[in-house]
Each structure stands twice: as C-alpha cells, then as structure tokens.
Amino acid sequence: MRGPTQSIRSKLMLVVLVTTVAALGIVAVALVIYESRAYEQAVARSILTQAQIVGRASAPALVFDDPKAARENLALLRVQPRFQAAAIYRPNGQLFASYGQRDAAGPGMSRSDPGDGYAIEGNEIVVHGRIVEGNDVLGTVFLRSAYALDARLRDYLSILGLVLVASLVLALLLSAALQRAITQPILAVANVARQVMQRRDFSLRVAKTTDDEVGVLVDAFNAMLAEVGRRAEALESSNASLMRESGERREAEEALREADRRKDEFLAILAHELRNPLAPLRNALEILKRRGSDTAVANEARQMMERQLRQMVRLVDDLLDVSRITTGKLALKREVVPLAEVVRSAIDTARPLIDARAHTLGITLPLERVDVDVDATRLAQVFSNLLNNAANYTEPGGRIDVIGSADEHQVTVTIRDNGIGIAPEMIATVFRMFAQADASLERVQGGLGVGLTLARHLVELHGGTIEAKSEGSGRGSEFVVRLPRVASGAASAPKPVASGSAL
Amino acid sequence: MLTRTSTQPALRRVVEVSLLACLTACMLVIGAWSTPAPLGDGGASPSATSVKAAFVYRFLAFVEWPEQAFASADAPMVIGVLGADALAHELEEVVANRRIDERAIEVRRVDVAHALDGVNVLYVGEQASSALTGLAARAARASVLVVSDFADALDEGSVINLLVVDNRVRFEVSLEAATRSALRLSSRLLGVAYRVRAP
Known part of the structure; x- marks a missing residue:
C-alpha cells in the first residue's frame, strides 16, 4: 500500500x-x-x-x-x-x-x-x-x-x-526543507486519523500548530473526533448496561431457581421434621391405650409425649419466627438493658436441658455493667438457642462455657462446648436452614435445623454478627456473637426479663 | 548594429540583377557627361600620365606639413607643376572639387624662376630634371614636397620619385629628403613604396 x-x-x-x-x-x-x-x-x-x-x-x-x-x-x-x-x-x-x-x-x-x-x-x-x-x-x-x-x-x-x-x-x-511547514500539520492529521481507525480510540487529538486552513481542518477534525467519541461512549455504556442488566437478570433467575430448589428441599425436610415426632407420639398413645393402668409405663409415655410435643412446638415457633423475619413482620422491641440480664435469662431457659444432660456450665461476665440496645426477649432467645445446641451436641457430662466481654464499642458473647464439633467443610453452611451437622445424631437428640438460622437473623437484625468456629469433628464448637455497645449512662431502667417465649 | 546581408538565392538574384541594371544606367549617364573617371574605377587602361596625376593627388593625404608651411588654416594646398603640362592638365581634373584637410587644392604651372613661390608641392617633370638640383635646397627650407618623375631624382634632392615598373606606376621615397624638408611621411605610404631610401 x-x-x-x-x-x-x-x-x-x-x-x-x-x-x-x-x-x-x-x-x-x-x-x-x-x-x-x-x-x-x-x-x-x-x-x-x-x-x-x-x-x-x-x-x-x-x-x-x-x-x-x-x-x-x-x-x-x-x-x-x-x-x-x-x-x-x-x-x-x-x-x-x-x-x-x-x-x-x-x-x-x-x-x-x-x-x-x-x-x-x-x-x-x-x-x-x-x-x-x-x-x-x-x-x-x-x-x-x-x-x-x-x-x-x-x-x-x-x-x-x-x-x-x-x-x-x-x-x-x-522544497524538502520548506514543505515541512505545509505537510507536517497535514501529516499529523493523517497520522492521528490512521491511529483512530486502527485503535478505535476517539480520545486522540491532533495538536494544532498553524492557524491557516490546515489549522481550521485540525479544529474541525478534533471537534468531529470529540463528537464521534461522545456517541461511541454513549453507545458503549448503553451496551454495557444492557449486558449488565442481562447478567443481573440471569443471576436473578439463577437465584430464583436456587431458591425454588431450596424451597423444595426445605419442604421435604420440613415434612420429615414434622413427621418425626409423630411416630413416638403414636407409639406412646398406643401404650397409653393398652397399658393405661400401669402407672409407671403411662407416666413414661406421657413424659415422652411431652418431650416430643415441646420439640415440635419449638420447631414450629422457630419456623414462625424465621418466616416473620424473612417477611419483615418481626418488630424488635428495643430497649437499653444490661447484657448480664439477657444472658441470665437465656441460661434460665436452657438450664433444664443442660441439667438433664448433666453438663457443667461455666459463666464468665464482665464485672462492670455493660449495656446493649436490644429486644431482650429475642436476644435471650438467640443465646438460649445456642445453649440448647451446645447441650444437644455434647455428650452428657460435657462442659459448656458462656463468656461475656466488652470493649469500647462492642460486646462479645462466646458460647463454647467440648462436644462433637463441626467438620471444617460444614462451618460455612451451619447457619443455613436445616443444615444439620449429623442427621443420625439429630434423630436421637431431636435436632432443630432452624435454630441457627433464626439466631443469625436475629443477631443481624440487632446490627451484630454471629460466627461459628470449630477445630474439627469431636473437638468442640464455639459460637461468637458480637453486638454494638451503648454507653452505660444512657441506660434506662432495666425491665424484667421476659421468659418462656421460646423453648 | 551591423546589417546582415540576405543570402536568400532568389531574392539575391533579383537584387543583383536590378543593381546591375542601375549600375549600367549610371555608367551610361556618367559616360555621357564625360566626367573623368575616378582613380582605379576600372576605366579602360588609364594612361600613365593620369595615373601619375592621381598619385600626386593621393600623396597629399599621406604627408604632413609643418604648420608654418601654410599662411592660414584655410589657405589652399598649392601644387606647382614644373615641366609637365600634360600632367598638370590631368591633375587639374583630378583635384577638381576635391579638398585635402579642408583645404582647396590649386594646380599651378610654374617656371623655374618662380617654382617655389607659394607652393606646397612641386612636381618636377622629366623635362625640368636639370632644374631640380638648384631648387632642392630651397624647397627643403620652405618645406615643399618635391615629387619628381625621372630616374635618379632622389639623388637630386627629390622626396618622392615616380617610376614605372612592369608597366605599373610605382614610387620611391627618400626619408632623408623628407626629414630635411620637415615633412612627415605616413608609414602607410612607405608601406606601398617601391623603394624607401633611409638616411
């Protein structure tokens, strides 16, 4: 060429x-x-x-x-x-x-x-x-x-x-020496034009060196480049937003599909979970029907029925709470309360199970008064859930520790046990609905599957975080809840801790 | 600017013919008036006398006289002819209407006694050859150009002597006599002299 x-x-x-x-x-x-x-x-x-x-x-x-x-x-x-x-x-x-x-x-x-x-x-x-x-x-x-x-x-x-x-x-x-004055500006325009063609880069500009006709040409060329650049940019950004939108739509579709799948899964597990206690209940009823006269056996059957019922009630309550949270219908009744009160209320709730499984409970709380602005009932529900979990997933006679601590801005409550622990690959999914650590264990212990999901939702509603830690299977678990601290001076009069709303 | 002569053959021929015609016509007219033909214009074998007369006239142009030789600036050039009437006649015809250095030319027939009175040139013919010896010294003093026409005239004190060689009129010059007469002869004249006698 x-x-x-x-x-x-x-x-x-x-x-x-x-x-x-x-x-x-x-x-x-x-x-x-x-x-x-x-x-x-x-x-x-x-x-x-x-x-x-x-x-x-x-x-x-x-x-x-x-x-x-x-x-x-x-x-x-x-x-x-x-x-x-x-x-x-x-x-x-x-x-x-x-x-x-x-x-x-x-x-x-x-x-x-x-x-x-x-x-x-x-x-x-x-x-x-x-x-x-x-x-x-x-x-x-x-x-x-x-x-x-x-x-x-x-x-x-x-x-x-x-x-x-x-x-x-x-x-x-x-002429070779003098023509430079004429050709140089034209060549500069041509050069930039070629670069624009090759690189599609409309941000290039020709340096204007003369005020003659070539100078006018340079100005016009630069103005045209600017105009073309603006239009190309607009086209490109609209293309990009189209791409992004379609990507987002794809992702949304994917998420919808995933949610749908999860819902199906959830439905299957839920049905299973609801179905599980019914067999022992029917068996107990059968026993009562046949051997109602035998007080000892009837008593035992009645106790089993109570336990199963309590389990079901808790499950359904949790489900209701999760549903309320996800549909945005749960309103927190916030007030400034001492952390210790909330923790004690939770321990009171979990105490029967802990005692029943003969665990040792250690409680460590800061000496000073630490206030949090929370819905005390819901936060106590979180801690009692975690305590119940610890009690359930620890062999009888284990040890459970509740450790509260606080710094200037944040309150930390750690609930630690020496139970079956969590496998490393499971750590990420424990807070998902019906993510049970061990299905076989669940059957024996009367697992929840919804409890941790609820706990996470509630903590996040309070503006806090919850984290699960474990050094591996059989080496115990640790759940850490962090909440924002409020200045103690702003504390209002402590209200009596509501109890018995859960469990 | 020099004019370039046309050499175009046809035109040249025409010009040539017409020129020739003109020339012929002119010659006829001139012949009819019987005007003496100028020297060397090809008249049929001019006589020795007429050639000599022409020579005498021509010498004037190649000789320079001292100032005192003439009475005034417009005094005529006087040629005295001694002992040569035929030549005097020819000479009169030659010099008619001619001037030399803005001077009129006068031809006088002189005798020996008054040969040098008021003349600038003295022609001494063969008939008066014996008179030359007596005249030469005075002529030299008066700066008179002596032209002679006989053998050995230079020895007698003549400045220019005419002679005939191979049927042609020639002349010899004595520079000595010229010097003595305070006359200056042009070197161009000497160039065509048959003989030049140097001092």
Missing part, C-alpha cells in the same frame, strides 16, 4: 519540479535566443573590426594600385586560422587582392561596394567592410571566417543543463 505520506510529499515535489523546470526552460530558451543573436552580432562586429583594420592598412595599396602590398596585408590574417579567406574588391566589383584558396565573398554577394555587413553561410560568416580614405570609397574588404555558433550553443546549452540540474537539486532540497 502506498502511504499517504509519500503521496502528498511527492505531489508537492512534483509541483516544485514542474514549476522550476518550466521557469528555467523559459529562461533557457530566452537566453539561447538572445545568446545566439548576441553572439552573431559580437562575432560580426569583431570580424568587421579586423576587416576595417585590414582595409585601412590596405588603403594605400588601393590608392597606389599595389595589389602585392594588399595581398601581403591580407596574408597577415593567416596567424588567425579561423579566417578561411579574405579579399579586397574595388568599388566597381573588380577583385583587387585575395587571400586563401576560396572566394571570400559568398556566391550571391555583391562585390561592388556593398558597404558594411555580414552574411552567414553554414559554419562560416562573411563580413564585408568598406575601405574609405578621406572622402573616397576605395573598395570593400571581405573576410570569411569560421563561425562556430553550433559549438558555442552546445557549450552554452551544456552550461544551461548543468545550471538546470543544480537548480533542480537546490529546489528539491529547499
């Missing part, structure tokens, strides 16, 4: 060359014409001078009729080889003396007193000059000389040729 760079430069060069050649050509023609005429005149004049000298020298010879002396005079011309022939004619055309083999006068020339003049015959010039002595015309001298106009013109033309070549070279050099 032929670059535009070469094209505009070579065009300018061509213009300069053609102009120079035309101008020099005209000058050369004029010079040659002038020179050939001037040369002819100069040669004729110079030869005429010689003719007049010869004539004057020969005048006495003519006067005293001495052709020999005249011949001797003419013969002196031999020192100049260009003189081919010379002759002196009397005014009546009679030959008086001559020099050279040939006739000096041309074939058609008048010999009888033609005056001063010259004629050119091919490569020779014949000049004739009148010989005058006093008032008398004595004769005419003819000189025939070589006339090297051709050679002269050849020399002249070769010099002109050299001048032409030198002028062209000089013109080329000068």
